[in-house]
Amino acid sequence: MTDSPAITRLLTPKADLGAALIETIPAPAAAPGSIRLRLDRFALTTNNITYAAFGEAMRYWDFFPTGRPDHGHMPVWGFAEVEASDVDGIAPGERFYGYFPIATRIVMQPGRVTERGFYDQAEHRLPLVSAYNQYTRCTADPVWSPALENAQMLIRPLFITSFVLADYLADNGWFGAARLVISSASAKTAYGAAFCLAGLADRPELIGLTSRANRGFTEALGLYDRVVTYDELDGIAADRPTTYVDFSGDDGLRARVHGHFGPGLVHDCLVGSAANTAPLDRTLAAGAALPGPAPVMFFAPVQIRKRNADWGGAEFTRRFNLDQTRFMTAATTGGDPWIRIEEARGLGAAARIIRALHDGSADPRAGHVVLPAAGSEPV
Missing domain, CATH: 3.90.180.10 (Medium-chain alcohol dehydrogenases, catalytic domain)
Incomplete structure (x- = not known):
């Protein structure tokens, strides 16, 4: 060379x-x-x-x-x-x-x-x-085409996390929750997960947490049962078992979630860090010091390996490609695409x-x- x-x-x-x-x-x-x-x-x-x-x-x-x-x-x-x-x-x-x-x-x-x-x-x-x-x-x-390269590289790396996260939550029985509270709900990976969850039977209630600036966009997605701004968190009734699905990584928000839901918080799933760029070990240590469940880092390759063993690699790929195509179509087409x-x-x-x-x-x-x-x- x-x-x-x-x-x-x-x-x-x-x-x-x-x-x-x-x-x-x-x-x-x-x-x-x-x-x-x-x-x-x-x-x-x-x-x-x-x-x-x-x-x-x-x-x-x-x-x-x-x-x-x-x-x-x-x-x-x-x-x-x-x-x-x-x-x-x-x-x-x-x-x-x-x-x-x-x-x-x-x-x-x-x-x-x-x-x-x-x-x-x-x-x-x-x-x-x-x-x-x-x-x-x-x-x-099989899913590549020159005209779709931009959409593919934007969506595929995010949606693999969305798809596998939704499967992980369902595979674990929602950790006993009747409600999922998803932070940074306007983020593409977060609403990709909501897209995968929205059509499932017997799923928990989906609540999207977002900023006031992004509330309109997040509601217009039509993927969450409710959209709540961060300053309205205390208005969510703490009346049922809740799993927190955290795409923000915000330590202050995590403390508020733990304090508000109290013993009703059954699982804290840390997925992303949209609002916190502190080292991961610091975020996990701060979360572990709170009352209730310590945050658990979600790592998609672990669930992928499990499903490759459960389903076989070809079946995992088939299911992922099917949902990815549906999401890509929903997200990038129409008069007002996501x-x-x-x-x-x-x-x-x-x-x-x-x-x-x-x-x-x-x-x-x-x-x-x-x-x-x-x-x-x-x-």
């Missing part, structure tokens, strides 16, 4: 997850058995802020080392094209979907190459969760989107897609 051109990358200061450092560095030396990919486009959502917030505890920072101890690579989902290859079965010009750093290019060491795709088997990635190391060859992906896809160009634009997502000022309807190579100027 020939030497690669320079790489422009966006790094996240671990002390300020809404900030960004954009720099251009020499490409790593080309090694036998490696490929070079050019990142063509990627999605940015609050899910990426969660990756950063949980970067140490869940080892998300470890996937793409930066060489800077105080800065990490915020992972994103996107599409990349092979620029050069020294690997049999992977040709220049092929397109792959997967988990990438925010950078114009990346060098990988493929292994387990099949018609479906490959796994990056760089030594530092071998101990990490294998689902994030898998790259799908677009021509072998997700309005917005393309931006360059890593400078990516930095501005990250700041808005981190600060909670981003429009919940916006589905942000970044084309990194164009206008990758420092900010």
